[in-house]
Amino acid sequence: MSSIIKTQPESIADKSTHYCPGCGHGVMLRLIGEVVDELGIREDMILTAPVGCSVILYDYMNCDVIECAHGRAPAVGTAIKRVHPDKFVLVYQGDGDLAAIGTAEIIHAANRGENLSVIFVNNAVYGMTGGQMAPTTLIGQKTTTSPYGRTAKGMGKPIRVCEMMATLEETKYLERTSIHSIRNINKTKAAIKKAFLNQINGIGFSLVEVLSMCPVGWRLSPQEAQGYIESQMIDYFPLGVYKDLEY
């Protein structure tokens, strides 16, 4: 008789999360926990949590955490890393956080070449407030604040963060991945690990943009949401490495 063995990374608290069924944040939490354990950095780590659905990360991660104001995690992380250059500082942000209200903070942290690892979860909506239009909402996508679908005219086109950040010369590693399938989840884990190792090895600013599901915000089933990434999001947000400078 086979049995399911529960394996919980040490860096993740033994709690159930508040994430909705099919939400990508749970997958991200697990991946980060596994990488933190594999690198053995839990006790040297300080996590800056954003505003958004992942605001309660301090309850889920078993490490030092600071909960930041909306969009400000890169500024907060900058200061923590400067005070403790020997510690590992993880900046976790969503799309509204990073690409709308916190655009200045992420761009300037990157431009200064802060030795930070940024995980950018792009699910194309403001999840926590109930599915409003985000800077990464696709053209035509209906949200509670774009009920007729997003149009380029008057709302602009979705911001491609990796492509934009690649123009900043002090960024060292930029990759866009997805977590809509097992293969892509594994690729995402490898990217996270690389971003973490870059900081540990003093290489500099690394950002992994992860296309992630928000079934409730998208008004889709968890399975349909995975399909939406495959058929819609990847077209506009191509996966791949946008920069990789290992020096």
Add this chain to the structure above:
Amino acid sequence: MPETIDKKSSSVGKKVLLKGNEAVAEAAIKAGCDAYFAYPITPQTETAEYFSKRMVDLNRIFIQAESEVAAINMVFGASAAGARVMTSSSSPGISLKQEGISYIAGAELPCVLINVVRGGPGLGNILPSQADYFQTTRGGGHGDYRCITLVPNSIQECYDMTMAAFDLADYYRMPVFILSDGIIGQMVEPFVMHEYSPMFANMPKKDWALTGCKGREPNVVRTLYMSPADGLEQLNRRLFAKYEKIEAEYRDCQQISCDGADLIIIAYGATSRIAKAAIKKLNKNGKKVGLFRPKTVWPWPGPELVELVKNNKKAKFLVIEMSMGQMIEDVKLSLMDVVKKDWIYFYGMGGGWCPTPETICEKVNEVLG
């Protein structure tokens, strides 16, 4: 760019000449400020310039941030990481920082903030003003909180109060403001640059700081309490118990010639210096005029004001501010039961400029008849 920095650092205990904006920076450095986060704005920019050289020379942290918002959030991060930390700005910039200050107050983190107040509202102008009194004494950002606010009226006090501000911030775990203004910040006068010595014998350990959780349970710095039962009620009650304690322990004011005075001028900061000059003239001419000068505006030295009235029941009051009248509300609240309402007079200006000793004398003569 400050030129004589090296001389200054070796001039401990001697009289030196510095601008108010430079004196606060040097005091912070001597008090062990580990990190300073800058954004240029007139009339406080000399502070940022001063730090930009000294902090690099000392191998400490200096970042010119992309905005006031980023600067205060860097303060938030550095403070949470256990550093002694400061930022400075002037009125419009302080407005931008209020979001972060609210988080810092809510998370009970220490930091020192300098507001070199200029004329407002909006861009106003770059001249001296005291129109940020409400903002600084009532918290300033969203939510229920207070910031200790020290008010220097000389460069010596800029220096001394900045050192004290770091200790008060660490001791009470909260933001502490130095409320300067366009005159105090830009003014140059001699002062004694003494060595830093902590004002409390036992400074609390920063065992809450984020340093990585090796050998202990994880530390969490947060301001989110989703349900009332989860702790927001307790947080606010704890904060206000602390504020009550500070109100009892750390009010400060100066009283000059108040005994037997027919009129007492209430003024703080640059205005109190000008009032002092006016009072000298008035006293020479036989007018009995005194000065009540708050050195802290939060906590407000109301009990001292009431005590003063107990000893001098005949005095009228003239509140002078470089604003349309903000501190006067605290004066009226303190004196409402002990002084006739029409015995409290106001002289203020809202243009970002200051009264002169002559105009103050005129106003006093008008009141005294």
